[in-house]
Amino acid sequence: MFSTSIFTNLEKTTDFIPRKDKQIKQLGQLNKIVSFANEQSRFYQELYQNVNVNVSNLREYEEIPMISSRDIMKEIPPKHMLTSSPHNSYVFTSGGTTGEPKLIYLTADELKENIFFHGKGYAMAGINKSDTVATFGVPGFLTSEFTVYLGLERTGCTIVPIGMSSDLERLSRYIKMFNVTTLLVMPSDVVPLAQYIEKNKSQLSINRIVYGGEKMYSSTQNYLESALGVKDFKSVFQSMDVGTIGFQCDYCEAGTYHIHDQLQYVEILNEQGQPVQDGEVGELVITNLKRKLMPVIRYQTNDLVLKIDSLCPCGRTNQRIKLIGRKGEIIKLGGEQIFPQIFAQACSHLDELTGEFQLVVKKQANRDMIHVFFEVSGKAMDKEIEANLINRIRERILTYTPKLKQMIQLQVIAPLVISLVSRENLKVSESSGKIVRVIDQRK
Numbered sequence: 004m005f006s007t008s009i010f011t012n013l014e015k016t017t018d019f020i021p022r023k024d025k026q027i028k029q030l031g032q033l034n035k036i037v038s039f040a041n042e043q044s045r046f047y048q049e050l051y052q053n054v055n056v057n058v059s060n061l062r063e064y065e066e067i068p069m070i071s072s073r074d075i076m077k078e079i080p081p082k083h084m085l086t087s088s089p090h091n092s093y094v095f096t097s098g099g100t101t102g103e104p105k106l107i108y109l110t111a112d113e114l115k116e117n118i119f120f121h122g123k124g125y126a127m128a129g130i131n132k133s134d135t136v137a138t139f140g141v142p143g144f145l146t147s148e149f150t151v152y153l154g155l156e157r158t159g160c161t162i163v164p165i166g167m168s169s170d171l172e173r174l175s176r177y178i179k180m181f182n183v184t185t186l187l188v189m190p191s192d193v194v195p196l197a198q199y200i201e202k203n204k205s206q207l208s209i210n211r212i213v214y215g216g217e218k219m220y221s222s223t224q225n226y227l228e229s230a231l232g233v234k235d236f237k238s239v240f241q242s243m244d245v246g247t248i249g250f251q252c253d254y255c256e257a258g259t260y261h262i263h264d265q266l267q268y269v270e271i272l273n274e275q276g277q278p279v280q281d282g283e284v285g286e287l288v289i290t291n292l293k294r295k296l297m298p299v300i301r302y303q304t305n306d307l308v309l310k311i312d313s314l315c316p317c318g319r320t321n322q323r324i325k326l327i328g329r330k331g332e333i334i335k336l337g338g339e340q341i342f343p344q345i346f347a348q349a350c351s352h353l354d355e356l357t358g359e360f361q362l363v364v365k366k367q368a369n370r371d372m373i374h375v376f377f378e379v380s381g382k383a384m385d386k387e388i389e390a391n392l393i394n395r396i397r398e399r400i401l402t403y404t405p406k407l408k409q410m411i412q413l414q415v416i417a418p419l420v421i422s423l424v425s426r427e428n429l430k431v432s433e434s435s436g437k438i439v440r441v442i443d444q445r446k
Contacts, residue, residue: 017264017265018261018319018320018321019318019319019320020320021320022320025264025320026061029061029264029268029292030058030060030061030064032268032292033058033061033064033268033290033292034056034057034058036290036291036292036294036295036298036300037051037056037058037067037300038056038057039086039295039298040086040298040300041056043086043087044083044084044085044086044298045083045084046074046077046083046084047084047298047300050068050070051067051068054066054067054068065270065276065277065278067300067301068301069276069288069301069302069303070299070300070301070302070303071302071303071305072105072244072303072305075105075106075107075244076105079106080094080106080108081105081106081108081297084297084298085108085296085297086295086296086297086298087296089108089110089296091110091111092108092109092110092111092296093108093109093110093111093114093147094106094107094108095107095109095147095243096243097242097243097244105244107243107244107297108296108297109294109296109297110295110296113293113294113295113296114150116266116293117150117246117247117266118150118153118154118157119154119157120246120247120250120263120265120266121150121151121153121154121157121239121241121247122153122154122155122156122157122158123157123250123263124154124239124240124241124247124249124250124251124263125154125155125157125158125187125213125239126157126158127237127250127251127252128211128213128237128238128239128250128251129211129235129237130155130158130160130185130211130213131158131159131160132158132159132160133160133184134158134160134161134184134185134211135160135161135163135181135182135183135184135185136155136160136161136162136163136183136184136185136186136187136213137163137164137165137177137178137181137183137185137186137187138151138152138155138162138163138164138165138166138187138188139165139166139167139186139187139188139189139192139193140166140167140187140188140189147243151187152164155187160185161181163177163181163183165177165178165183167192171195171196171199172199172203174196175196175199175200175205175207178207178209179207183209184209184210184211185209185210185211185212185213186209186211186212186213187213187214187215188212188213188214189214189215189216189217189436189437190214190217190218190219190220190223190224190227191217191223191359191436191437191438192436193212193227193231194223194226194227194357194358194359194378194426195426196231197226197227197230197231197357197380198230198357198380198381199381200230200231201230201380201381201382202381202382207231207232208231208232209231209232209233210233210234210235211233211234211235211236211237212227212231212233212235212236212237213236213237213238213239214236214237214238215238215239215240215241216241216437217437217438218258218326218328219236219238219257219258220343220344220347220351220358221257221347221348221351221358222347222348222349222350222351222352222353222356222358222359222360223347223357223358223359224236224257224358225351225352225358226356226357226358226380227358229354230380236257237251238251238257238258238260239251240260240326242304244299244302244304245267245289245291245299245302245304246266246267246291246293246294246299247263247266248260248262248263248267248269248287248289249261249262249263249324250263252315252317252319253317254315254316254317255315255323256325258325258326258327259311259323259324259325259326260323260324260325260326261315261319261321261322261323262321262322262323262324263321264321264322265292266291266292266293267289267290267291267292268289268290268292269287269288269289269290269322269324270287270288270289270301271283271285271286271287271288271308271310271324272285272286272288273285273286274286279310280310281310281311281312281313282309282310282311283309283310284307284308284309284310284327285307285308285310286303286304286305286306286307286308286330287304287306287307287308287324288301288302288303288304289301289302289304290302305329305330305331306326306327306328306329306330307326307327307328307329307330307333308324308325308326308327309324309325309327310324311323311324311325327342327344328342328343328344328440329440331441332440332441334362334364334373334441334443336364336371336373336407336410336415336416337371337410337415337416339406339407339410341373341404341407343360343362343440343441345400345403345404345407346360346362346375346400347360348399348403349396349399349400349403350377350396350399353392353395353396354380354382355379355380355382355384355388355392355423356377356378356379356380356423357378357379357380358378359377359378359426359429359438360375360376360377360378360440361375361376361429361430361438361439361440361441361442362374362375362376362440362441362442363375363376363442363444364441364442364443364444364445365443365444365445366444366445366446367417368417370414370415370416370417371416371417371445372416372417372418372419372420373416373419373420374420374421374422375396375400375419375420375421375422376422376423376424376428376429377396377421377422377423377424378423378424378425378426378429379423379424379425384423389423392423393421393423396421397419397421400419401419407419430442
């Protein structure tokens with residue numbers, strides 16, 4: 004199953020035990036970490052002033068106050084949250100597409116713990132000693148990218164830290180030179196390579212893409228299958244804020260994960276802060292069970308997930324979730340919620356598009372308007388072909404979302420605007436390089 008016995012032993016002792024037994028153990032871990040934070044951290048002492056921090060069951064744990072990224076950023080660096088002096092520790096930034104970078108402290112041992120679960124996620128994705136893995140990420144200022152390499156070491160694979168490069172010919176050549184079988188990337192980072200291969204009618208065959216850092220929409224996956232011949236897509240769900248979160252087994256569909264429940268305790272809550280039921284969507288709230296230097300307790304991740312309570316066919320009893328998107332990516336128009344997945348579906352299986360897109364919401368004559376920018380793959384198009392393609396996309400979007408179509412017909416919102424653009428016309432996050440999916444310019 005795994006390439007190393009250390010993962011196999013973990014599997015036998017944790018992933019398959021009854022959920023009730025896991026919850027009993029987790030309750031003890033939660034009480035320990037909350038009590039420790041309350042005793043040692045200035046921030047948590049103030050937060051828990053009038054709170055019972057010794058809970059007897061998981062329902063009582065829901066009364067512990069939640070925290071958010073705003074709490075971490077109250078002080079820069081966030082020494083108010085630390086439980087001791089940060090000796091023998093690391094400090095990383097965590098900002099992604101959410102705005103100003105946050106600073107996160109971990110001890111060396113806590114980092115090693117996280118690396119272990121990194122490695123488990125990569126092994127579960129199918130990476131083993133027979134693989135050659137090219138990574139596009141580049142270690143840099145206050146980044147944790149090097150931990151990816153240390154996680155990959157656990158699988159026994161050959162690691163080629165190829166990095167990002169604007170020289171796509173060189174990138175393609177090195178992938179061929181080292182007989183790379185797997186790319187470890189963010190989805191949007193590999194699209195320019197696929198465009199280059201298509202444009203130059205080159206050949207490049209990649210067995211597997213393992214991705215993280217952002218959601219891969221079906222439209223992008225379809226494009227990469229076509230352009231690069233990718234046979235298998237797997238993902239690891241991770242965040243520097245809270246650590247490695249989830250992994251995929253062979254039965255996990257795109258966007259579905261098992262939680263690393265030896266490392267994380269997760270809650271899925273509605274807008275009122277109450278637990279959702281099986282099959283409902285809520286915000287993922289996480290407590291890291293291992294971090295003590297800078298405890299992360301009931302942290303609102305801003306990720307929307309679908310709760311899956313049914314047992315996975317693989318037999319693991321870990322909580323399962325399906326990632327829906329970021330809370331900030333939901334567009335609210337005329338009382339309705341519009342999800343970005345709709346626009347991904349609209350551009351899926353269209354050879355002229357890469358599957359990447361960006362939504363700009365603004366006011367036009369006092370009405371809300373959505374301007375959708377779709378990235379073109381690089382295939383030649385004259386104006387007539389481009390106009391026909393835009394009409395096809397518009398029809399798809401309105402077919403998938405009758406409510407959006409109705410609001411346009413009733414003139415509640417302005418007509419949909421669609422543009423076909425190249426990568427440089429899409430705004431990316433300065434801190435992460437990810438495409439900013441939704442830009443809301445309404446005042």
